[in-house]
Amino acid sequence: MNAPVDVLGRAATVLRALSAREPDGATTSELARETGLARPTAHRLLSALLGEGLVDRDPAGRWQLGPELYLLGTAAAARYDVTALAQPSVRRLADATGESAFFSVRRGDETVCLVREDGSFPVRSHVLYAGIRFPLGVASAGLAILAYLPDADVERYLSGASVSGASVSGASRTAAYGPEHTPDAIRDRIAATRRDGYAVNPGLIVEGSWGMGAAVFDARSAPVGALSLTGVAHRFAPHRQPQLGRLLLAEAHRLSTAVR
Numbered sequence: 001m002n003a004p005v006d007v008l009g010r011a012a013t014v015l016r017a018l019s020a021r022e023p024d025g026a027t028t029s030e031l032a033r034e035t036g037l038a039r040p041t042a043h044r045l046l047s048a049l050l051g052e053g054l055v056d057r058d059p060a061g062r063w064q065l066g067p068e069l070y071l072l073g074t075a076a077a078a079r080y081d082v083t084a085l086a087q088p089s090v091r092r093l094a095d096a097t098g099e100s101a102f103f104s105v106r107r108g109d110e111t112v113c114l115v116r117e118d119g120s121f122p123v124r125s126h127v128l129y130a131g132i133r134f135p136l137g138v139a140s141a142g143l144a145i146l147a148y149l150p151d152a153d154v155e156r157y158l159s160g161a162s163v164s165g166a167s168v169s170g171a172s173r174t175a176a177y178g179p180e181h182t183p184d185a186i187r188d189r190i191a192a193t194r195r196d197g198y199a200v201n202p203g204l205i206v207e208g209s210w211g212m213g214a215a216v217f218d219a220r221s222a223p224v225g226a227l228s229l230t231g232v233a234h235r236f237a238p239h240r241q242p243q244l245g246r247l248l249l250a251e252a253h254r255l256s257t258a259v260r
Contacts (some may be wrong), residue, residue, distance in 0.1 A: 025062035140213030141226035147193035210236035214252035
């Protein structure tokens with residue numbers, strides 16, 4: 001009875017890993033390494049998904065998300081798509097700051113970036129793009145969301161347990177982002193986020209690429225997403241952070257009201 005569930009879980013893990021590789025796709029070996037699956041297992045899953053149209057394969061042999069996923073997503077969009085609500089806030093942030101602005105949603109123990117708008121400043125960070133996923137606590141959006149989860153959920157996550165029932169906890173993946181993503185380091189940044197209301201990522205993913213984020217809440221006051229800004233380090237100097245933080249918090253409040 002457990003085998004079909006395991007197969008579905010592994011297939012979902014492969015699809016999530018592949019979504020982070022769009023639009024360039026990935027090889028079987030790359031996906032096996034990123035998901036922790038044996039290469040033959042990954043190839044069997046990908047072949048089965050190809051038969052259902054859930055993945056595609058280009059002439060060079062790289063796997064990509066398939067057309068059936070687009071059709072399924074279109075059907076589900078009426079109930080789940082919040083990008084239309086978020087787009088005006090993201091655009092206002094980009095216009096007001098000159099930086100690249102984003103909206104990301106929480107999906108289990110991860111954040112998924114859905115919307116990007118670039119501002120007028122000519123030098124941009126390319127750490128974030130639509131479709132990229134990060135574990136909670138990594139990048140400013142994930143830190144903003146994690147900071148406003150209940151304390152018990154935060155501690156379960158940082159102790160290595162999943163807060164969403166995922167087979168692989170998000171916390172077990174944060175170590176891949178370096179020593180600044182240990183549980184104690186993330187706890188310190190959570191405390192600073194709760195104090196200021198917004199999260200700051202001081203170049204912890206890519207050196208010189210800074211970010212700031214503010215959580216978006218639903219009607220139950222649960223953090224369901226985040227607005228964020230990214231740019232080069234000197235654009236996020238200490239004297240400018242309060243101004244950027246106020247803009248983020250104002251738009252996050254406006255978007256939270258719309259979501260509710």
